[in-house]
Amino acid sequence: xxxxxxxxxxxxxxxxxxxxxxxxxxxTVKIGLIVSMTGQQASTGKQIKAAVDLYMKQHGDTVAGKxxxxxxxxxxxxxxxxxxxxxELIVNDHVNIIAGFEITPAALVAAPLATKAKVxxxxxxxxxxxxxxKSPYIVRTSFTVPQSxxxxxxxxxxxxxxxxxTIVSDYAPGYDAEKSFTERFKSHGGQILQAIRVPLANPDFxxxxxxxxxxxxDAIYIFxxxxxxxxxxxxxxxxxxxxxxIKLIGTGDVTDxxxxxxxxxxxxxxxxxHMYSADHQSAANKAYVAAFEKANHFRPNFMxxxxxxxxxxxxxxxxKTKGKADAESLIAAMKGMKWESPRxxxxxxxxxxxxxxxxxxxxxxxxxxxxxxxxxxxxxxVKDPVKAAKK
Amino acid sequence: MIPSPAAIRxxxxxxxxxxxxxxxxxLFWLAAFAAIFVLPDQHLILTEIxxxxxxxxxxxxxxxxAGIISLGHAAFLGLGxxxxxxxxxxxxxxxxxxxxxxxxxxxxxxxxxxxxxVLRGSDLTRLMVTLGVALILAEIANRNGWxxxxxxxxxxxxxxxxxxxxxxxLAGHTGYTYCLIVLFILFLLARRLVNSPFxxxxxxxxxxxxxxxxxxxxxxxxLVIIYTISAFYAGVAGALVxxxxxxxxxxxxxxxxSADLLLVLIIGGAGxxxxxxxxxxxxxxxxxxxxxxxxQYWPFWIGLVLVVxxxxxxxxxxxxxxxxxxxxxxxxxxxxxxxxxxxxxEPGH
Numbered sequence: 001x002x003x004x005x006x007x008x009x010x011x012x013x014x015x016x017x018x019x020x021x022x023x024x025x026x027x028t029v030k031i032g033l034i035v036s037m038t039g040q041q042a043s044t045g046k047q048i049k050a051a052v053d054l055y056m057k058q059h060g061d062t063v064a065g066k067x068x069x070x071x072x073x074x075x076x077x078x079x080x081x082x083x084x085x086x087x088e089l090i091v092n093d094h095v096n097i098i099a100g101f102e103i104t105p106a107a108l109v110a111a112p113l114a115t116k117a118k119v120x121x122x123x124x125x126x127x128x129x130x131x132x133x134k135s136p137y138i139v140r141t142s143f144t145v146p147q148s149x150x151x152x153x154x155x156x157x158x159x160x161x162x163x164x165x166t167i168v169s170d171y172a173p174g175y176d177a178e179k180s181f182t183e184r185f186k187s188h189g190g191q192i193l194q195a196i197r198v199p200l201a202n203p204d205f206x207x208x209x210x211x212x213x214x215x216x217x218d219a220i221y222i223f224x225x226x227x228x229x230x231x232x233x234x235x236x237x238x239x240x241x242x243x244x245x246i247k248l249i250g251t252g253d254v255t256d257x258x259x260x261x262x263x264x265x266x267x268x269x270x271x272x273x274h275m276y277s278a279d280h281q282s283a284a285n286k287a288y289v290a291a292f293e294k295a296n297h298f299r300p301n302f303m304x305x306x307x308x309x310x311x312x313x314x315x316x317x318x319x320k321t322k323g324k325a326d327a328e329s330l331i332a333a334m335k336g337m338k339w340e341s342p343r344x345x346x347x348x349x350x351x352x353x354x355x356x357x358x359x360x361x362x363x364x365x366x367x368x369x370x371x372x373x374x375x376x377x378x379x380x381x382v383k384d385p386v387k388a389a390k391k
Numbered sequence: 392m393i394p395s396p397a398a399i400r401x402x403x404x405x406x407x408x409x410x411x412x413x414x415x416x417x418l419f420w421l422a423a424f425a426a427i428f429v430l431p432d433q434h435l436i437l438t439e440i441x442x443x444x445x446x447x448x449x450x451x452x453x454x455x456x457a458g459i460i461s462l463g464h465a466a467f468l469g470l471g472x473x474x475x476x477x478x479x480x481x482x483x484x485x486x487x488x489x490x491x492x493x494x495x496x497x498x499x500x501x502x503x504x505x506x507x508x509v510l511r512g513s514d515l516t517r518l519m520v521t522l523g524v525a526l527i528l529a530e531i532a533n534r535n536g537w538x539x540x541x542x543x544x545x546x547x548x549x550x551x552x553x554x555x556x557x558x559x560x561l562a563g564h565t566g567y568t569y570c571l572i573v574l575f576i577l578f579l580l581a582r583r584l585v586n587s588p589f590x591x592x593x594x595x596x597x598x599x600x601x602x603x604x605x606x607x608x609x610x611x612x613x614l615v616i617i618y619t620i621s622a623f624y625a626g627v628a629g630a631l632v633x634x635x636x637x638x639x640x641x642x643x644x645x646x647x648x649s650a651d652l653l654l655v656l657i658i659g660g661a662g663x664x665x666x667x668x669x670x671x672x673x674x675x676x677x678x679x680x681x682x683x684x685x686x687q688y689w690p691f692w693i694g695l696v697l698v699v700x701x702x703x704x705x706x707x708x709x710x711x712x713x714x715x716x717x718x719x720x721x722x723x724x725x726x727x728x729x730x731x732x733x734x735x736x737e738p739g740h
Contacts, residue, residue, distance in 0.1 A: 037682075037686040037687045038686075038687070038690055046687075049686075072686050073682070073683065073686065074687075074689065077642075078642055079544055079636075079642065080632055080638065080640070080643075081439075083636045083638065084435050084436065084439055084636075087435050087561065087562075087563065088435050088436070090561065091432070091435070091561055091562045092432050104543050104544075105542070105543055105544035105638075105640045105641075105642075108544055108546050108638075109544065109636065109638045109640070111546075112637060113561070128543060130543075134546070170533070171541065171542035172536070172541050172542040173542070175536075200542075
């Protein structure tokens with residue numbers, strides 16, 4: 001009797017093994033997801049990971065006959081560590097795609113690997129313009145800092161803002177944000193009264209805000225990494241700058257959806273330009289936010305859509321190549337790909353492999369007792385202005 | 392007073408016994424070199440371990456042998472890395488070994504200059520001074536983006552083959568072999584150094600600077616020398632980082648690096664040269680294993696291990712391995728009991 005069951009069990013196991021073996025024989029597409037789950041950028045990593053999980057939950061783990069396997073690694077935002085992880089994923093785990101990369105140096109350090117090993121590097125977060133130029137296998141689904149900075153300059157010029165003080169964090173994305181804004185704003189006849197740079201680590205904005213206030217601008221243009229928006233907002237209102245009639249404008253990083261609910265009423269009225277707001281009015285986004293919040297109990301931010309759309313891009317490209325997962329075929333399939341993302345219609349630029357997307361002008365408002373970036377104006381199909389200007 | 396011939400003989404015997412190779416040491420290096428052939432798919436992490444081990448060794452030289460505590464040792468790591476990377480980028484020195492030495496020497500020069508700051512004051516002052524030096528260097532690198540690439544990191548570094556023969560490969564085979572050989576050579580030099588009369592005088596400086604001064608050891612000179620040498624080692628470690636990753640970024644200067652380094656040395660135990668290497672092995676493999684297992688929560692486990700280590704070696708956290716080393720000494724067939732007595736483990740409390 002007993003032995004019969006045992007035989008049955010063994011047979012079942014063998015069948016199971018055959019079945020999975022079969023799936024593997026058809027092939028697996030491996031994605032090495034390198035994000036920071038610890039350290040300074042942990043909130044970004046958490047958002048991306050949650051979005052990737054959500055996408056796979058919604059769309060299954062098989063596409064075009066291929067099984068999708070995501071291998072998660074924690075980079076801690078340390079570039080040389082990122083490089084080693086990427087290298088191991090490529091050499092030992094034979095991944096087809098490396099994805100993630102929340103800071104620019106991490107994305108750049110992996111670029112030569114992508115070129116040398118011929119794997120796709122999918123940048124889901126980092127926003128410096130130059131990244132996609134560093135390897136023919138890099139594709140980006142996040143944004144570039146100049147995309148937002150240039151658009152907010154256009155908007156400011158159209159809305160009777162003539163004199164601006166810029167405040168940016170003292171590091172490369174800050175310079176990018178400052179340069180793009182300043183050039184565009186000046187070309188519209190605007191005036192930059194002062195360009196202030198604040199230290200990146202543990203900033204105290206108070207003295208800088210005082211200097212900015214003394215210059216009596218129409219508006220202050222702000223760029224800080226997403227984590228510092230709350231502190232800035234608090235000090236901005238403490239100094240009474242909002243009551244002095246100074247508007248606050250910037251890229252969307254300062255009113256990151258991840259932190260906005262905790263910023264308090266100080267943030268109300270801030271006008272920013274960015275590619276995603278959790279409040280974006282579309283059926284796709286409503287479904288996305290609802291599913292995301294249900295799974296994670298926090299609000300998706302602009303980093304999360306980078307991860308979500310990144311997964312979509314991989315799935316769609318695999319469908320188009322009918323499961324061929326070499327870098328050449330995937331990149332060819334990804335170029336020019338268009339789809340409806342939670343953030344609105346987006347496209348991968350066939351020339352630069354960078355993202356083309358709508359940039360929205362939003363104002364922080366209270367809706368149902370919660371703060372949201374409410375979109376009120378759309379600049380359609382914005383390309384990365386830095387690369388566009390080079391041509 | 393002239394010491395008796397017997398006393399002199401005993402002293403020389405003790406000295407040569409200290410310098411003698413223990414079988415476990417040989418085993419350690421045999422295993423390290425064997426890894427070139429038996430663990431080909433682990434070479435990338437082993438490369439990291441090798442340079443981290445060298446970096447920790449450099450801290451051990453000042454912390455374990457001279458009692459200088461530093462929270463800014465990453466300054467030299469960063470200097471070495473940027474020097475080697477810049478030399479390669481602008482094709483000034485294309486050969487990696489030469490660039491490596493240059494990286495070491497630049498760090499050494501800065502180490503020499505800043506050592507005079509370190510001489511001033513006690514442990515707390517030293518912590519602040521070393522930390523400050525690292526912060527200043529990081530900011531200089533950040534400000535001079537035209538040269539260093541700023542916060543984006545230094546790109547476009549093309550590392551040529553080692554000695555013109557061995558190109559760096561994707562799987563890290565060349566990288567590991569290269570790092571290991573550099574580590575081994577520098578380890579031999581360090582071993583010779585700490586077992587020399589100079590090394591012994593350092594230990595006396597560490598345990599009681601006043602008394603060392605009283606018996607005619609010039610304390611400051613010795614501290615300057617060992618700090619400068621340590622900076623050279625850290626610079627070489629940094630150059631290895633830059634060469635094996637073909638990249639250099641600002642975080643090489645960061646406080647986290649220096650703090651992690653202390654952690655590595657504490658895990659391995661300071662003051663016997665192998666501490667840094669063993670610490671690097673444990674730290675990296677633990678980090679790699681745990682972070683693959685739980686990418687979110689691995690720092691918790693590392694923290695727990697550290698707490699346990701501190702509890703086990705309560706009186707001196709830097710020497711929790713002492714019982715193991717005593718055991719190892721007992722196993723050594725050549726070391727007799729009277730020779731182990733005045734060992735380095737208890738340089739005096």
